[in-house]
Amino acid sequence: MTQSPFLEVPATDSVLLSFDGRVLEVFGYADAARYHVWEEPRIQFRTGRLRRLTITTKHGRGHSLLYDAHRLPDLQVFAERLESTGRPGPEH
Numbered sequence: 001m002t003q004s005p006f007l008e009v010p011a012t013d014s015v016l017l018s019f020d021g022r023v024l025e026v027f028g029y030a031d032a033a034r035y036h037v038w039e040e041p042r043i044q045f046r047t048g049r050l051r052r053l054t055i056t057t058k059h060g061r062g063h064s065l066l067y068d069a070h071r072l073p074d075l076q077v078f079a080e081r082l083e084s085t086g087r088p089g090p091e092h
Contacts, residue, residue: 005085009078011053011067017075019082024055026063033063043079045072 005021014029024035035041039057046052051069056062067075 005081007078007081009071009074011065011071011075013068015065015067017078019078021085024082026055026065028065035061035063037085042083043075045075045079047072
């Protein structure tokens with residue numbers, strides 16, 4: 001059985017990360033962002049007093065936002081699944 005690539009995880013009460021296998025989307029109270037799989041988006045976490053996650057692509061585009069500490073384990077699983085997504089072929 002193949003695992004569905006669709007994932008959703010809240011970063012805060014007002015920010016949601018969503019991945020459908022092709023596009024990583026950030027939905028927030030005031031903004032939104034889309035990162036296509038061919039851009040190779042990756043998520044890094046900064047812990048401590050100011051908890052922030054940063055999404056970066058192979059071309060340097062990025063997005064940074066705060067996350068709730070109790071959501072970190074689910075966010076890390078989300079980031080690992082995103083990282084394990086197969087790479088598409090060369091860009092056309």
